[in-house]
Amino acid sequence: KQEVTQIPAALSVPEGENLVLNCSFTDSAIYNLQWFRQDPGKGLTSLLLIQSSQREQTSGRLNASLDKSSGRSTLYIAASQPGDSATYLCAVPGGGKLIFGQGTELSVKP
Amino acid sequence: EAGVAQSPRYKIIEKRQSVAFWCNPISGHATLYWYQQILGQGPKLLIQFQNNGVVDDSQLPKDRFSAERLKGVDSTLKIQPAKLEDSAVYLCASSPRGSGSTDTQYFGPGTRLTVL
Numbered sequence: 001k002q003e004v005t006q007i008p009a010a011l012s013v014p015e016g017e018n019l020v021l022n023c024s025f026t027d028s029a030i031y032n033l034q035w036f037r038q039d040p041g042k043g044l045t046s047l048l049l050i051q052s053s054q055r056e057q058t059s060g061r062l063n064a065s066l067d068k069s070s071g072r073s074t075l076y077i078a079a080s081q082p083g084d085s086a087t088y089l090c091a092v093p094g095g096g097k098l099i100f101g102q103g104t105e106l107s108v109k110p
Numbered sequence: 111e112a113g114v115a116q117s118p119r120y121k122i123i124e125k126r127q128s129v130a131f132w133c134n135p136i137s138g139h140a141t142l143y144w145y146q147q148i149l150g151q152g153p154k155l156l157i158q159f160q161n162n163g164v165v166d167d168s169q170l171p172k173d174r175f176s177a178e179r180l181k182g183v184d185s186t187l188k189i190q191p192a193k194l195e196d197s198a199v200y201l202c203a204s205s206p207r208g209s210g211s212t213d214t215q216y217f218g219p220g221t222r223l224t225v226l
Contacts (some may be wrong), residue, residue: 004152009113009150019118028202036217041219041220041222042219042220043116043201043203043217043218043220044115044153044201044203045217046214046215046216049214064151089152089153091152095166096158096165096166097143097155097158097166098153098155098215100152100153100154101152102150102152103151103152
């Protein structure tokens with residue numbers, strides 16, 4: 001049974017710092033991995049989708065990496081801004097559905 | 111392109127009452143999902159429709175939850191009767207094709223349910 005874990009549960013950093021969010025999964029036989037952003041009271045927005053054949057994907061200040069063999073993914077955020085404050089979730093397909101981690105709540109202080 | 115629409119955005123009810131949520135997916139999307147997100151946790155899939163057929167409802171508490179997708183477009187999720195532990199955000203998502211494994215899912219804003 002696929003399980004997804006995100007550590008830490010919460011993170012607070014000053015504006016301008018580079019930071020890394022972690023995601024681990026127990027079954028390495030995955031098609032892809034997605035990173036989502038969730039703002040308070042809002043739904044989820046897909047940030048990056050990494051196919052199993054890829055090692056990383058970049059979008060602006062965001063870079064996501066995937067290491068299937070170790071069951072890990074990281075989301076790197078460069079030069080963080082207060083507008084990056086949100087909860088970040090990773091998800092992998094399992095049994096035909098998405099299995100989500102519990103999320104990391106990020107707070108970027110001005 | 112309009113996104114996934116959900117209503118109501120917030121609902122407060124007492125335990126043992128009934129409640130219904132509505133979702134309008136992105137036009138043309140074949141697959142529709144309902145998720146339950148309890149505070150501090152990631153979303154958990156309740157039910158997945160492809161067009162108007164159920165693909166996966168293995169985690170739907172069928173004694174109290176029901177869902178339908180009318181004519182393969184809009185969907186309603188009902189809870190009857192509600193329990194305290196049903197307090198959560200209910201998210202609807204849709205995707206263009208049929209596979210939750212490889213398709214990008216687009217999420218609505220969610221309905222926050224509080225059961226007192």
